[in-house]
Amino acid sequence: MSVLQTLVVLSFLFTSSYGLVQDFCVGELSLPDTPAGYACKKESTVTVDDFTFSGLAAMGNTSNIIKAAVTPAFAAQFPGINGLGVSMARLDLAVGGVVPLHTHPAGSEILIVVQGTICAGFISGGGNKVYIKNLKKGDIMAFPQGLLHFQLNAGGIPALAFVSFSSQSPGLQITDFALFANDFPTELVAATTFLDAATIKKLKGVLGGTG
Numbered sequence: 001m002s003v004l005q006t007l008v009v010l011s012f013l014f015t016s017s018y019g020l021v022q023d024f025c026v027g028e029l030s031l032p033d034t035p036a037g038y039a040c041k042k043e044s045t046v047t048v049d050d051f052t053f054s055g056l057a058a059m060g061n062t063s064n065i066i067k068a069a070v071t072p073a074f075a076a077q078f079p080g081i082n083g084l085g086v087s088m089a090r091l092d093l094a095v096g097g098v099v100p101l102h103t104h105p106a107g108s109e110i111l112i113v114v115q116g117t118i119c120a121g122f123i124s125g126g127g128n129k130v131y132i133k134n135l136k137k138g139d140i141m142a143f144p145q146g147l148l149h150f151q152l153n154a155g156g157i158p159a160l161a162f163v164s165f166s167s168q169s170p171g172l173q174i175t176d177f178a179l180f181a182n183d184f185p186t187e188l189v190a191a192t193t194f195l196d197a198a199t200i201k202k203l204k205g206v207l208g209g210t211g
């Protein structure tokens with residue numbers, strides 16, 4: 001065999017053996033989550049039910065300040081996706097509902113509208129350019145990893161969307177809650193956001209902040 005042929009055969013062996021070591025790693029949820037995901041459940045105890053999840057069938061409870069509900073099917077709820085780098089969620093938006101500006105630090109997102117009309121957008125990380133569109137039933141939109149984005153109901157009926165992520169645990173950090181729904185001291189919020197203290201106190205009153 002020539003050197004080239006040997007290399008081709010070797011590279012094929014390496015690529016084809018990669019991933020065959022273990023077909024899956026269903027999460028053992030009784031053990032802690034780690035940056036690499038959950039430890040694997042013993043394969044002899046894995047069943048098809050580990051790879052299915054019915055939690056997205058039911059509408060989320062939108063009786064809250066944002067009139068919206070995000071129901072996750074992340075590794076913590078759906079252990080079969082542990083190690084697979086994918087996940088989903090259900091998004092219910094009542095009339096007037098909004099998922100305020102937020103990021104998923106660990107994954108990109110694709111959203112598909114199933115009912116109603118959703119105005120969605122994101123802000124680029126480099127130039128702070130804004131990309132916004134009204135999405136109708138059947139439309140999909142991509143949200144690049146880590147970028148601030150939002151979804152709001154732009155119609156007169158409840159809206160429903162499903163989202164998928166390129167991470168088993170994409171995370172969810174909502175900017176307003178991070179700033180105003182905890183004990184972040186008002187003077188530091190003012191100093192770091194350029195908002196005036198009266199506005200911050202008002203927002204904390206609405207969102208439940210204490211500091």
Ligand SMILES: *[C@@H]1O[C@H](CO)[C@@H](O)[C@H](O)[C@H]1NC(C)=O
Binds near residue numbers: 063064
């Ligand atoms: C929805 O959430 C509200 C506010 O927490 C609560 O009062 C209500 O009982 C919940 N509804 C259902 C159906 O769980």
